[in-house]
Amino acid sequence: MSAIPTLEQLHALEPQQQPTYPDAGAVDAAVARLRTAPPLVFAGECDDLTEKIAAVTRGEAFLLQGGDCAETFAGVTADNVRNKLRVLLQMAVVLTYAASVPVVKLGRLAGQYAKPRSSDMETRNGVTLPAYRGDAVNGYDFTAEARIPDPQRLVDVYNNSAATLNLVRAFVTGGYADLRQVHTWNTDFVQNSPFGQRYEAVADEIERALTFMKAIGADPDEFHRVDFHSSHEALLLEYEQSLTRIDSRTDAPYNVSAHFVWIGERTRQLDGAHVELLSKIRNPIGIKLGPTTTPDDALAYAARLNPDNTPGRLTFITRFGAGKIRDGLPALVEKVTAEGLNVAWVCDPMHGNTFEASSGYKTRRFDDVIEEVQGFFDVHRSLGTWPGGVHVELTGDDVTECIGGGEEIDEAGLANRYESVCDPRLNRVQSLELSFLVAEMLRKA
Template identity: 40%
Template sequence: MTATVSEEGARWRPGSWRAAPTAMQPRWPGKYDLATIARDLGEAPDLVTATEIETLADGIARAAAGEALIIHAGECAERFDAVSAPGVAARMGQLRELGAGLTGSRVPAVVIGRIAGQYAKPRSAASRLLVRGSGVTEIASYRGDIVNDVSPDPLSRTPDPRRLLRAYHHAAATMSLLRAHAVGHSGVSTGVFTSHEALLLQYEEPLTRLRDGTWLNTGTHLPWVGWRTAEPSGGHIEYLSGIGNPLAVKVSAGTSPATLADICRRLDPDRRPGRLLLIGRFGADRVAEALPALADAVRGAGHRAAWMCDPMHGNTFTGPHGRKTRHVEALLREVAGFVRVLTSMDIPVSGLHLEVATEAVTECVGGPGGPDLEGLSRRYTTTCDPRLNPRQASFVVAETHRLLWS
């Protein structure tokens, strides 16, 4: 359940993050009036409801107690031009199938999509060099459709804050399609819960509204913070600390137990069930060494967090011709290690986090329907990270189900 604003929390405001160092924010050109854009966003209708947010929190609490399983899956980075009735229907159908495959009807499935807002991407470098013929041009990195365009030229890569409004309208259209497809299929009016990385706080802030005494991010059910921005004293943690939505945090092998305990304290001071979803992304070779101390620190501090495995992001490597990829075998090794560690600690495994495509892409190596390294180029269409194709995703989910219930 969401919490009402306490006396201490009353000092928090959606813009409190501005007083803290905040990473991964683009440098918007000065010719645009950001205040006008923020005002327009602030006047836009809510995309999700308080009831839906509470329902998701209840589902996460059940998963943390071992009474449900979460599937959290979708695109690495949504594209504006991908919003269509057939496309959204395909994504919703895939999410439901993955949820059913993970649980096998043994426990309820909590289905969360990286959908209706996953438009921003953090980048390790602000720019890159583009080689064309005999010339070399420096262009800004692609930061997702909410910031700039994927086309590799200086003009397209210039951050454009008007895209914040475009992102909202594309998310709203996606939500409308989700609700339309969900009629008669779910007790939740969206059919699936929505989630995105709360990376661009100038977008999240205007969509944060006071509803029945609680500050809620009304742009998504589950905002999450990535490992690059999970700094306890940073702007992203400051922002998330004041909203009543359930929250997810990416946890890496480089996260120290003390840091994670500090993050949990900031985000979950009341130790509320359903408040925190911790997404481990360690890598197959590091999960066994990194996870035990982190899980012990969270439990020792009294947080009833749900732990789910993201086997994608810790297992990325560069293949031929500079293409990033992941090997399905490494994904399964990480899942197996994750399950083994938490089971030995008597902590429920709460679910699985995947980046998936609805098309038969060739971006990850191995598994059914997957290419070898030389075959990556056949249908490598991602604008950012490599995704599993449907057959690979179903295989990983089926193997995870086997590990959980064998």
């Protein structure tokens, strides 16, 4: 690790997917405010997460990462945060029991306010305006005023992330995440889901195990509280660089905006600014790898981002698409494994399976999501490697954004509750169905 790159050095690398701010003075003011803001997370917490992901790398744990495609400031309410946390904890209980290994819980929250876009501009009814890049950059309303990039929003991201993390910490340490309570949350799902009979046996097994533990007087702290970490895509350089600090314990740089940050598919240029910045921090980090990634690319990323080959430092998050993963993933895994690299493999089954429905809504088929996860497991099983986790865009609400699942949402039904401001998310029932299906795969892994 070396010195933190300056913003000037990063911008000299011509970074992708950055907003063009009209007022340089306002940018300087926002950056100055962020530089003096207290850390959102602590370096020691990041080190703890690195150790947990190291267990994933060794095949001794499974990573569950999930949350909104793009958080919104309006969504920072107690109900929304609780519902997202609740569904992730529900999923983790099922996965933990099925795999008989710890599940590392990583929320895609408290910082996921910016999104890369395929086009800088958006046109509606003959009117062209800057694209919406997330609440961290501009407003969702399709007006010229709302779409102006505003650096004050970076400070708003910090404040809303702080509020979210405060609430999450209160929930996971205050009894809300009690294992026995989390299991009871699944009752309505088991009773009411069209797939309920299929999953009832697993739920009954969990109930018997908890009853047995209570009968023998076992009541460990882990029953009452859980470890939960935050993550987001490290996209906006002004925000990420301003919240990168030197840790007083180690004299090493840490990004204190989240425990885990990742580089997206559109910003993973090997000589680019995002790789440069994240190569200097000591947090555990991830990088999205799509179907254009070659085995040599994977080795180059590992050499640049994890030159010491530290277990838990680097996670490869693959996003091939259901129809491409069985062909594209094996060569990557084989070469990385042959080189002896310590990498956690995680499947993102969402981003390679997006399409536009006939109604105009951006959506995903639940069956495609499951098929990509199944392909991910099949590849790792055939190669004798560990399918380390899943990275999912989801919500704890009853939205209708993805087609299929036990509720049999069709294209016509997307309009009922399509609430995402960016990409479609699995709703609560679909998320739980996913967890049970992945649990079945884990039992065979």
